[in-house]
Amino acid sequence: MNLVIDVGNTLVKLGVFDDGKLKLKKTCIKNDFLRVLAEISEAFPAISNTIVSSVGNFTEHQISKLHQRYEVFLLNHQTKVPFINKYETPQTLGVDRIALISAAAEQYTGKNILVIDAGTCITYDFLSSENEYLGGAISPGISLRYKSLHTFTEKLPLLDANNPKLLIGNTTTTCMHSGVINGVLYEIDGFIDAYKKNHDNLTVILTGGDAHFLLDSIKNDIFANSNFLLEGLNHILEYNKH
Numbered sequence: 001m002n003l004v005i006d007v008g009n010t011l012v013k014l015g016v017f018d019d020g021k022l023k024l025k026k027t028c029i030k031n032d033f034l035r036v037l038a039e040i041s042e043a044f045p046a047i048s049n050t051i052v053s054s055v056g057n058f059t060e061h062q063i064s065k066l067h068q069r070y071e072v073f074l075l076n077h078q079t080k081v082p083f084i085n086k087y088e089t090p091q092t093l094g095v096d097r098i099a100l101i102s103a104a105a106e107q108y109t110g111k112n113i114l115v116i117d118a119g120t121c122i123t124y125d126f127l128s129s130e131n132e133y134l135g136g137a138i139s140p141g142i143s144l145r146y147k148s149l150h151t152f153t154e155k156l157p158l159l160d161a162n163n164p165k166l167l168i169g170n171t172t173t174t175c176m177h178s179g180v181i182n183g184v185l186y187e188i189d190g191f192i193d194a195y196k197k198n199h200d201n202l203t204v205i206l207t208g209g210d211a212h213f214l215l216d217s218i219k220n221d222i223f224a225n226s227n228f229l230l231e232g233l234n235h236i237l238e239y240n241k242h
Contacts (some may be wrong), residue, residue, distance in 0.1 A: 003070065004233035007054035009120065012036075015230040016044050020238075022227055023226050033062055041069055051075055051237040053083040053095040053229075073240055075099065075233070082106055082239050084132045086138065092148040094230060099123050101133050102239075103232030114158070116188060116226070118208040120144060124191055128199070139187065142210050145180045146149040161213060 006013040012033050016024040024044070028036045041047065050056065051068055051073040072078070073094045083105040087093050096117070104113040104127045113127040114136075120143065124136035140148065142161050150158035156224045163179050169175030196202050205219060208229040213226050225231075 001044060001048065002234055002237050003040065003044075003047045003050040004230050004237065005050060005052045006099070006233065007052065007058045007174055009056040013230065014040060015227070015234070016040060016047065017086075017230075017234040018046075020234065022230065022234075025227065025230065030056070030058075030062075037065065037069075049237055049241065052067075053099050053232050053233055055096055055141060056095055056236055062064065066233075073237055074113050075236060076204055079236065081236060082131075083127060084130075086132050086134050086186070088135075094123075097123055097136075099229050099232035099236060100205075101125050101232070102128050102235045103228050105131055106235040107231070108203055112195075112202045113205065114192065114195050114202055115205045116191075116205065116222075117229070118142070118184075118188075118206065118210040119216055122184070122208075126199075128196065129201075137191065141208075142180060142184055142213070145183070148174070149180070161210075161212075163217070181217075185214065188214065189219050192218075192222075196220075199207070 001015045004015045011123060012028055012030055014036065015022055026036055030194055053075045054233060055216050075092045077093055081098060081102050083101055099116045100117055110129055112129050115125045117123045118141060120141050122139045122141050126134050126136050128134060146159050149156045152181045159173060159176055164174060164177040164181050166174055167178060169178040190218045192204055204222040205228060206222045206224045207226060211226060
């Protein structure tokens with residue numbers, strides 16, 4: 001039984017896997033991590049291994065608590081992964097993207113895969129049918145776009161995301177919603193169309209915190225999987241046990 005841990009900038013996501021199946025998923029703030037870890041450890045005493053993917057700060061104390069309970073794998077660019085990494089600067093490749101591509105490699109063998117992670121940033125990652133990771137793109141996510149409009153202008157308000165009812169906004173608020181949300185949707189559909197022109201039989205996976213918000217408005221056919229990153233971490237952990 002495995003425990004996988006995805007440490008973001010503000011939240012920590014934990015998943016318990018048994019024989020490849022997700023049995024439990026928890027999300028907490030970093031200050032609550034040790035409490036949640038203790039609860040999971042008590043509920044699942046069969047856990048023996050854990051993997052940590054951290055794009056945010058994870059303290060030495062928190063890591064040491066993990067080491068006291070389990071065999072710990074810390075994901076980095078040198079970790080053995082189930083795909084061929086063609087990224088020119090592998091030391092700068094985010095561990096979250098490594099996990100997503102590992103999930104694609106394990107679950108969609110022999111296919112051209114585009115993984116779109118709609119979170120703080122929107123990342124696009126392409127894995128070829130030859131199991132080669134070629135890279136992708138990074139752009140601002142929905143919340144970053146709203147915050148940038150407010151932060152770098154004098155008068156635009158800070159808004160929460162809202163699906164626009166009009167393409168042509170007739171107030172400042174509706175114009176901002178149309179610009180941000182439709183801009184993201186056009187970007188995603190544009191990227192998918194461009195990849196389809198260059199790669200046959202493309203499979204598109206949408207994941208990340210804003211996936212549910214965008215899913216019904218994207219024109220292209222996609223598969224949505226909110227647990228794709230956690231599944232990728234579990235694949236990497238199993239791959240490194242061998």
